[in-house]
Amino acid sequence: MRKIWIASLAALGLATFAGSAAAANLNAAGATFPAPIYQKWFEEFKNSHPSIQVNYQAIGSGGGIRQLTVGTVDFGASDMPMTHEQLSQFSKFKVLHFPTVLGGVVPTYNIRGVTQGLKFTPDALAGIYLGEITKWNDGRIAKENPGVRLPNADITVVHRSDGSGTTFVWTDYLSKISSQWKNKVGANTSVNWPVGLGSKGNDGVAGLVKQTPNSIGYVELIYAVQQKMGYGSMRNSAGAFVKADLETVTAAAAGAASNIPADFRVSITDAPGKNAYPIATFTWMLIPSKIQDASKRNDIKTFLKWMLTTGQKDCAALSYAPLPREVVAKELKQIDEIQ
Amino acid sequence: MAAPATISAPPNRGAQSFLKRLRGGDEVAHLIVLVFAAAVFIVTILLVWELWRTSQLSRHQFGLSFLWTSIWDPNSDIYGALPFIYGTIVTSTVALLIAVPLGVGAAIFLSEMAPPASSNVFTFLVELLAAVPSVIFGLLAIFTLVPLMRNVIGPALSKSFGFLPIFKGPSYGVGVLTAGLILAIMTFPYIISISREALLSVPREQREAALALGATKWEATWDAVVPWARLGILGSIFLSLARALGETMAVTMVIGNDPKIHASLLASGYTIAAVIANEFTEATGDLYLSSLIELGLVLFLITIVINGLARLLIVATTGPGTKK
Amino acid sequence: MTAHLRWRKFLNGTMLGLTGACTIITVSMLFLILGYLIWNGGKSLNLAFFTKLPLSPGETGGGMANAILGSFQIIAIATIIGVPVGFLAGVYLSEFGGSAFPFLVRYAADLLNGVPSIVIGIVAWALVVVPMHHFSALAGGIALSLMLIPITVRTTEQFLHEVPQSLREGALALGASKWRMVATVVIPAATAGVLTGVILGVARIAGETAPLLFTALNNQFWSAGLDEPTASLPVMIYTHAISPYEDWHRQAWAAGLVLIALVLIANVAARLILSRGASTQRG
Numbered sequence A: 001m002r003k004i005w006i007a008s009l010a011a012l013g014l015a016t017f018a019g020s021a022a023a024a025n026l027n028a029a030g031a032t033f034p035a036p037i038y039q040k041w042f043e044e045f046k047n048s049h050p051s052i053q054v055n056y057q058a059i060g061s062g063g064g065i066r067q068l069t070v071g072t073v074d075f076g077a078s079d080m081p082m083t084h085e086q087l088s089q090f091s092k093f094k095v096l097h098f099p100t101v102l103g104g105v106v107p108t109y110n111i112r113g114v115t116q117g118l119k120f121t122p123d124a125l126a127g128i129y130l131g132e133i134t135k136w137n138d139g140r141i142a143k144e145n146p147g148v149r150l151p152n153a154d155i156t157v158v159h160r161s162d163g164s165g166t167t168f169v170w171t172d173y174l175s176k177i178s179s180q181w182k183n184k185v186g187a188n189t190s191v192n193w194p195v196g197l198g199s200k201g202n203d204g205v206a207g208l209v210k211q212t213p214n215s216i217g218y219v220e221l222i223y224a225v226q227q228k229m230g231y232g233s234m235r236n237s238a239g240a241f242v243k244a245d246l247e248t249v250t251a252a253a254a255g256a257a258s259n260i261p262a263d264f265r266v267s268i269t270d271a272p273g274k275n276a277y278p279i280a281t282f283t284w285m286l287i288p289s290k291i292q293d294a295s296k297r298n299d300i301k302t303f304l305k306w307m308l309t310t311g312q313k314d315c316a317a318l319s320y321a322p323l324p325r326e327v328v329a330k331e332l333k334q335i336d337e338i339q
Numbered sequence B: 001m002a003a004p005a006t007i008s009a010p011p012n013r014g015a016q017s018f019l020k021r022l023r024g025g026d027e028v029a030h031l032i033v034l035v036f037a038a039a040v041f042i043v044t045i046l047l048v049w050e051l052w053r054t055s056q057l058s059r060h061q062f063g064l065s066f067l068w069t070s071i072w073d074p075n076s077d078i079y080g081a082l083p084f085i086y087g088t089i090v091t092s093t094v095a096l097l098i099a100v101p102l103g104v105g106a107a108i109f110l111s112e113m114a115p116p117a118s119s120n121v122f123t124f125l126v127e128l129l130a131a132v133p134s135v136i137f138g139l140l141a142i143f144t145l146v147p148l149m150r151n152v153i154g155p156a157l158s159k160s161f162g163f164l165p166i167f168k169g170p171s172y173g174v175g176v177l178t179a180g181l182i183l184a185i186m187t188f189p190y191i192i193s194i195s196r197e198a199l200l201s202v203p204r205e206q207r208e209a210a211l212a213l214g215a216t217k218w219e220a221t222w223d224a225v226v227p228w229a230r231l232g233i234l235g236s237i238f239l240s241l242a243r244a245l246g247e248t249m250a251v252t253m254v255i256g257n258d259p260k261i262h263a264s265l266l267a268s269g270y271t272i273a274a275v276i277a278n279e280f281t282e283a284t285g286d287l288y289l290s291s292l293i294e295l296g297l298v299l300f301l302i303t304i305v306i307n308g309l310a311r312l313l314i315v316a317t318t319g320p321g322t323k324k
Numbered sequence C: 001m002t003a004h005l006r007w008r009k010f011l012n013g014t015m016l017g018l019t020g021a022c023t024i025i026t027v028s029m030l031f032l033i034l035g036y037l038i039w040n041g042g043k044s045l046n047l048a049f050f051t052k053l054p055l056s057p058g059e060t061g062g063g064m065a066n067a068i069l070g071s072f073q074i075i076a077i078a079t080i081i082g083v084p085v086g087f088l089a090g091v092y093l094s095e096f097g098g099s100a101f102p103f104l105v106r107y108a109a110d111l112l113n114g115v116p117s118i119v120i121g122i123v124a125w126a127l128v129v130v131p132m133h134h135f136s137a138l139a140g141g142i143a144l145s146l147m148l149i150p151i152t153v154r155t156t157e158q159f160l161h162e163v164p165q166s167l168r169e170g171a172l173a174l175g176a177s178k179w180r181m182v183a184t185v186v187i188p189a190a191t192a193g194v195l196t197g198v199i200l201g202v203a204r205i206a207g208e209t210a211p212l213l214f215t216a217l218n219n220q221f222w223s224a225g226l227d228e229p230t231a232s233l234p235v236m237i238y239t240h241a242i243s244p245y246e247d248w249h250r251q252a253w254a255a256g257l258v259l260i261a262l263v264l265i266a267n268v269a270a271r272l273i274l275s276r277g278a279s280t281q282r283g
Helices: A002-018 A035-048 A061-070 A122-130 A165-177 A179-184 A201-211 A221-226 A246-258 A294-309 A325-337 B018-024 B026-054 B056-067 B082-113 B116-131 B134-161 B176-200 B204-212 B217-246 B249-254 B272-282 B286-318 C003-044 C047-051 C065-096 C100-114 C117-132 C137-162 C165-173 C178-189 C191-206 C233-241 C246-282
Strands: A024-030 A052-058 A075-078 A095-110 A156-160 A197-199 A215-220 A233-235 A280-288
Touching (some): A024 A280, A024 A294, A035 A095, A035 A201, A061 B272, A122 A156, A122 A165, A122 A179, A156 A165, A201 A215, A201 A221, A215 A221, A246 A280, A246 A325, A280 A294, A294 A325, B026 B056, B026 C100, B026 C178, B082 B116, B082 B286, B116 C191, B176 B249, B249 C233, B286 C117, C047 C065, C065 C100, C065 C137, C065 C233, C117 C137, C165 C178, C178 C191
Parallel strands (some): A024 A052, A156 A197
Antiparallel strands (some): A075 A280, A095 A215
16 A cells, blocks of 8 residues: 555656756746737747747736846836836846837726717826716716716726836826826826726736726726727827727827837827827837847847747737837847847 | 663763764764754744845835835835735724634534534534635635625615715725625634634533533533633634734735725725735835835734734643633 | 523523524535535536646636646645655654753744745745746745745644653663654654644645745746746636636636645545544554
8 A cells, every 4th residue: 555655656756847848948027918919929939939938927017127127037028118227227238128019008997888988088087097086977077978878976996006017108198198197196117096996917907897887997908809898089189089999009109100219118108190099009028138048049039030020910910009110120120239 | 670761861871982872873863853943943033034134125214114104106116014004904803803703603602512523523614614725715705705795795884884984985896894704704714623622621610510500501601611711712813813914815806906094994905915915026126125025024023923922822721720 | 480591591592593603604604615616616627627738818728737737846845845844843842852942943933834925925035036036936835845844843743742652661661762762663653643734734835825926926838847937726726816808717716626626635634544543543
């Protein structure tokens, strides 16, 4: 009897530890904003390049930046371009920003009895998130939505509880259109929210809004689409109400594309243009400029080239907008900076 | 027959040489187990030291005011522990308010009123409850307790008691009360099993004396047995409190993750354990990270104190020669 | 019968009922939990769960094979580190100690036992992840071993203590040296109890999530090594439960069922061993 026990324990032990170490492993962490397309990319990339396995953990843009800073991941991902302060933390190498896709952050909601798309003015949105507008049938919301039966119910505001680039894009936009927001709260991956419940990741916010009646949250477009949740259109700087989709998000980047700065760090919220969606953003992969391990370096370069060419074809299906051509050209040149 | 050798007085080994003792193996064995025991001691010291060291930045920056600052603002790099201390204490208090009456009641039933066979079976089942991992409680809570709270319990409380500040405001399903409820369920087994032990260790004479004087079963229990075991029961409460304070997963899945102090139990909140779990991997900036670790240090110190109290109380009742 | 007596009898009956109700409420929690898990998890449990890797959100199918293996690896590391340390420390406390140092060791073990699991995670992160510059299964295993050590110490000491003094004296009287007496007589006599404690301890750490959140992190593929991020069942349950994807919820239920099945089986098995061991000792 004892021999059987020992034998099976040994077999279990062998099986447990034998299975490891298959492919070359790259570790990455960061934003949940582009997580759906990144997951798809890494799976597809693994199918065409079986020896390269990228483990991407969507822990939020703040997490991506943090883990890159302490060196526990090979590269990071963020929807917020790194600040000067964050960049100065790196002594051994520079951090290169590589835009990957364009996306839009939408105000998604779950309101009893409302199936139509709502129109939000910048002031209404700021008012809701500042906690000044507390009921759905408030005049400032109802004014733009005459045909809709808005209930006399409390608005449950949902925001991110983790360090999020999506939060940065959202608060960056709110800071631009509301001086009150700018002074009281500001723009960052993590802010002191005046009101609301917190949830983890874009998926956490989508989940909470989906489960909570009369709530509103902000998520990347694909999350609202996948969950079949209603999302509103925003009034842009030209005065038109636009809903986020490939066209309007691409239009938001049009102005920035031709004169994008050399390090690709740019904000395109509240972009000019009649058809521009005001809460759009690039999202970046953060790659170290010096990578010691030669095989890791080559793997990352291979992936980046693949991403900028083949990978871009996957964008539309997941409701992200592909990068403008001029940007892709400049990025392909930046790959050579990785030593 | 020769007197049996005792263990406490080792035979005189002074005469033997060191090598002979070594070959005898006792010294080696002693050394080996001593090393491992020391390892346990050293690891614990290392733990406390690491907590202290890595929280240095925020301790120096904020000093003691960290404990009563209620702002948690990563944007401006200002951190205060008060909302989390508040949330931790309130959720645990709610948990105890629910779990103690139910738990002590069940313990009394299982030790005094139930026939021994079924008592053992029920106790076994309750102790299995203690083995259920926290994340599974969280999983269940998200899909059962949260909708229940949002659709049934919350509105009912608002309707009947909405004038009280602790039940004001809308009910989102997630919130402090929900967290307290799930913590209560997680706490039952500890209160029940330890209180039951304390009650069972009350000498028979107490019960028999009371019954002989004509007391009903309940009166014998309540007036003669329970007071004798009260320190042990109190100890079980403290032990459960210590566990509830440190609970992470189930709480973070249902509390709403809002670092603010709200009076209403229906509102969302945050506990120390939950905020560390959520924000640790993403704390950009050394002060942010250090503040989170300092929160961990605060939690650690609170649980040490409460665990210490619990142990004193439990030992006091179940040890030999306990006083009334 | 006076009114007072009637009242007392009424109170007696009512309290019997109330305390009985308390018991039923608390015990029924276990059945509710099991019932929910079996109902929801059973629906989603299939062979794919045990053999396939998780898919991207939005795609159906896939499983948690990597998390199951990852959990095994992490628990194995924790057991290999934690059990010997805890066991030998327990032997020291029970058989070899004096009075001063054992007190410190016992106090340290109690302290370690009371540390909240999230704080253990912080310490393991600071001690293992940061110097290694890697999230890893190893870090996760070390974190869990920190929780296993105090449990093992206490169990070992307790059951060694319960071995009757007569056994020790008999061995010594036959001329055995102290370590031989401990190794060949005392420890085997306490096997059932110690084994029980170890099984219960391992079952306890198998379900821990918080310490793994920033030590082993997570991985959607097979772990590339013990020094790489590794998926584990509890962390998978957490991330899937808070997501908005129906399919991930399904997977979370299935994983929850598997986890609780393992934990409960271990618990029941441990108690069986204990009761059987105890009865052979008495006989």
